[in-house]
Amino acid sequence: MKSSIIFSSLTGNTKKVADEVLKIMPEGTKIYDLKDLNHSLDDELLILGYWVDKANPNKEMYQFMESLKGKKIITFGTLGAYPDSSHAKEVKENTVKILEGNNEVLGTFLCQGKINPKITEMFMKSGGENNVHTMTPERLKRHEDAAKHPNEEDFSNARSFVKDIINSL
Ligand SMILES: Cc1cc2nc3c(=O)[nH]c(=O)nc-3n(C[C@H](O)[C@H](O)[C@H](O)COP(=O)(O)O)c2cc1C
Structure with missing residues (x-):
């Protein structure tokens, strides 16, 4: 089955996972940074x-997802929150909502990714917009945990996740 990986990454976490997933894909699979993709697939x-x-x-990938029709799709994402949190569950549900109807979503994978230290610093100082991100010890711990990701275990989990789906097709 002809397939491509397309990723969008601001600080490199998602790109790292994309490069790992490529390792288990059949030879000839293409990988694109969404910002450089200038033709239809x-x-x-x-x-x-x-x-x-x-x-x-993220907005660019959101808009790209909205443009897709008739594809089989596997998604992976990186986030600051824990992948087993209710927030991560919401992210997966939001992602499926964008794609389903026009496409077949085969699976959604998430792992933590380090949060830009500038963002952590900003929240330490200001609490962010409407103070919703005020830094509590619990939040700081989450930021510190995220700083260790994506790690080798995340890479292995991402590779297995995609491989199992592809083998089942
Ligand atoms: C502007 C901004 C908004 C973010 N919003 C969320 C969020 O809603 N939930 C979350 O868990 N992480 C959030 N994060 C953390 C990023 O999703 C996470 O650090 C991700 O791994 C960054 O990936 P990248 O290195 O590929 O750009 C946000 C980060 C930034 C910079």
């Missing part, structure tokens, strides 16, 4: 990587 299967922004795929 006739692949049957797309593997889409995004970073999480306000509980959704």
Whole structure:
């Protein structure tokens, strides 16, 4: 099955996961940074990587997802929150909502990714917009935990996740 990986990454976390997923894909699979993609793709299967922004795929990937029709799709994303949190569950649900109807979503994968230290610093000082991100010890711990990701275990989990789906097709 002809397939491509397309990712969007601001600080490199999602790109790292994309490069790992490529390792288990059949030879000839293409990988694109969404910002450099300037032609349409006739692949049957797309593997889409995004970073999480306000509980959704980042804007550029969100818009790309909205443009897709008739594809089989696997998604992976990196986020600051824990992948087993209710926030991560919401992210997956939001992602499926964008794609389903026009496409077949085969699976959604998330792992933590280090948060830009400038963002952590900003929240330490100001609490962010409407103070919703005021830094509590719990939040700081989450930022510190995220700083260790994506790690080798995340890479292995991402590779297995995609491989199992592809083997089942
Ligand atoms: C503007 C902004 C918004 C973010 N919003 C969220 C969010 O809603 N939930 C979350 O868990 N992480 C959020 N994050 C953390 C990023 O999703 C996370 O650090 C991700 O791994 C960055 O990926 P990248 O290195 O590929 O750009 C946000 C980061 C930024 C910079």
